[in-house]
Amino acid sequence: MSTRVRFAPSPTGRLHTGGARCALFNYLYARVTGGKFILRIEDTDVKRSSKNYLGDILDGLKWLGMEWDEGPYYQSERLAEYSAVAQRLIEEGLAYRDPEGSAAVYFKMPKVRVSWEDLIHGEISFDCSLLDDLVLIKSDGTPTYNFACVVDDVGLGVTHVIRGDDHISNTPKQIALYRALGKPQPKFAHIPLILGPDKKRLSKRHGAKSVLEYRDEGILSDALFNFLALLSWSPGDEREFMSRGEIIKKFSLKKVKKTAAVFDYEKLLWLNQQYLKRLGDEEAAEGFKRFLPSVERDSGFWLEFARLYKVRVRKFSEIKEAADFFFGDVKYDESAVKEHLFGEDKKNLLGGLFRRLESLQVWEIKELERVVREYAESGGREAKEIIHPVRVALTGRTASPGLFEVMVLLGRQTVLERLKRWVL
Numbered sequence: 304m305s306t307r308v309r310f311a312p313s314p315t316g317r318l319h320t321g322g323a324r325c326a327l328f329n330y331l332y333a334r335v336t337g338g339k340f341i342l343r344i345e346d347t348d349v350k351r352s353s354k355n356y357l358g359d360i361l362d363g364l365k366w367l368g369m370e371w372d373e374g375p376y377y378q379s380e381r382l383a384e385y386s387a388v389a390q391r392l393i394e395e396g397l398a399y400r401d402p403e404g405s406a407a408v409y410f411k412m413p414k415v416r417v418s419w420e421d422l423i424h425g426e427i428s429f430d431c432s433l434l435d436d437l438v439l440i441k442s443d444g445t446p447t448y449n450f451a452c453v454v455d456d457v458g459l460g461v462t463h464v465i466r467g468d469d470h471i472s473n474t475p476k477q478i479a480l481y482r483a484l485g486k487p488q489p490k491f492a493h494i495p496l497i498l499g500p501d502k503k504r505l506s507k508r509h510g511a512k513s514v515l516e517y518r519d520e521g522i523l524s525d526a527l528f529n530f531l532a533l534l535s536w537s538p539g540d541e542r543e544f545m546s547r548g549e550i551i552k553k554f555s556l557k558k559v560k561k562t563a564a565v566f567d568y569e570k571l572l573w574l575n576q577q578y579l580k581r582l583g584d585e586e587a588a589e590g591f592k593r594f595l596p597s598v599e600r601d602s603g604f605w606l607e608f609a610r611l612y613k614v615r616v617r618k619f620s621e622i623k624e625a626a627d628f629f630f631g632d633v634k635y636d637e638s639a640v641k642e643h644l645f646g647e648d649k650k651n652l653l654g655g656l657f658r659r660l661e662s663l664q665v666w667e668i669k670e671l672e673r674v675v676r677e678y679a680e681s682g683g684r685e686a687k688e689i690i691h692p693v694r695v696a697l698t699g700r701t702a703s704p705g706l707f708e709v710m711v712l713l714g715r716q717t718v719l720e721r722l723k724r725w726v727l
Contacts, residue, residue: 306338307462310364310371311452314344315351317513318363320505320566321467321497324531328494329465330369331532331554341459342374345452347445349379363514366524367531368547376459378451385446388454388484389439397483398439408440410450410480417478422492422556424468429475437476449473453480461489465556468493492556495535495563502565510568517571521594521619523582526575534564543570544577572617579613587613591622596630607712611704629712633699633721643695644725653692654726655682657719666715668707675707696725 310326312318318326333340342364346352364371389408392398401407412435418428439450446454452473456464471493481488499509512520517527529545537560538545538553545553579587587609600608608629616625627634643649659674675693679686694706697718703709710718 304460304462306333306336307341307460308333308338308465309341309343309374309456309459309461311343311345311455312360313348313351314346314353314357314360315348316356317515318360319513320511320531322360323363323367323514323527324497324534324564325466325494326364326369327367327528327531328492328536328554328556328559331551332463332465332556333372334551335554338462339372340369341376341461342371343376343455343459344374344378345448346377346379347382347451349445352379359513359515366518367514367528368524373459376455378446378455381451381455382445384458385440385451385454386444389446389450392439392483395483401442405442406440406444407438407442410437410439410483412436412476413479413482415479417475419474419478419488419491421471422463422490423495423559424471424493424561427471427474431475431479434476437480449476450480453477453484456489457481457484457486463490463492465492465494468495492559494559495561497534497564497566499566502563505566509566510571511566521590521621522571522575523578523590526571526578529578530571530574534566535560535562544574576617579616579618582609582613584609584613590619591626594620594623595626598630604712607708611708611712615704628698628700628703633697635695635699636701639695639699639701643692643701649692650726652682652689653696653722656689656693657722657726660715660722661719663715666711668711671707671710692725693722697721 308329310329312322312326330340332338344357344360346357361375389398392410393400393408398408398410401409412431414432416428416430418426421427437449438447440446474491474493478488497505499505499511501509505511514527518524525547528547529543529550532545532550532554533543536554536558538549539558582590584606588605591609591612592605608626612622612626616622644653656675656678659678660671663670663674675689676686679689690706691701694703694709695701697706697709697713713721
């Protein structure tokens, strides 16, 4: 039988890190086994379910590149099926209606021990005699999670249930239902939870966001895909930067760890930086434009700008601060100004260079570098004694991409205007 797995989110919230990692492990297992990845929407909680959340979940999966093979199937469209199955269990003496007269239906929990060989945790056993009878249909006529889950997994032919280990306590209840329905139970794989670096439940204070929030701050989908895959799984070596194809080829539930994964936002940023460095200049330019003022620049400017900055930022949104001096007034760092621009000697130094640049006919990197180095040599100085003050005068800071590349991108007029502020 071919593998059939499912991701079954509830549209009562956005697609966050934990849900996305669960979806990814299902997706990867389907791909590595040549099976099907099914999407089911568990939307029977009408009051809390939202079309906005549903859109967020669907868009998040698509952006991550996890296209589903079947679905989405909606539980809200299957209420008649749940009622029919519950009625069958009643007729077989395995369930009963609420004696108080409400619409609720209860499953008679068998007093037996159930066990299963979890694909991650090994053998797990549970005494069902410790459990109360299980509600199948609530008083409002809607199914409970455990009941709807089993009915749907049976109907969809799910062979493997891969989900968070917070669902381990639900598994014996569901196994009892499979047996009552006379259906074989799927194989279960309970993946560990994700914790923050402080080993507490993952939250926003750890840098965790919804999938589309990562997109909107300039994280690349390939980087987040890579990062999520490494939460509790590794290919068996020290590699961390892996392409989608490599991850799919190497993925195995046997290599998923039993212990909780630790979310490290700095690692995500590092991975994203590796992907940014490898982007084509045109793609990087389009990414940067999303976070910069809408200004007129030719394609040559944007390609060179992308080449300079895709190796210097960790995510697209950092470009707003890293390169603000290209698109508006310079915000000068006071300590940098004090060190490199204060004093008559510094103003005289910049004045001499200003006059040479003012008469320069060819505004290109090699020519600018030649002028600066010859000017430094003529005064018996090292080139850095000129370069540092000029960098601060043009950018407001002590660190930037190569000065001569910056000067070309800023353009002759802007460079001369900014230098003129600091000369005698």
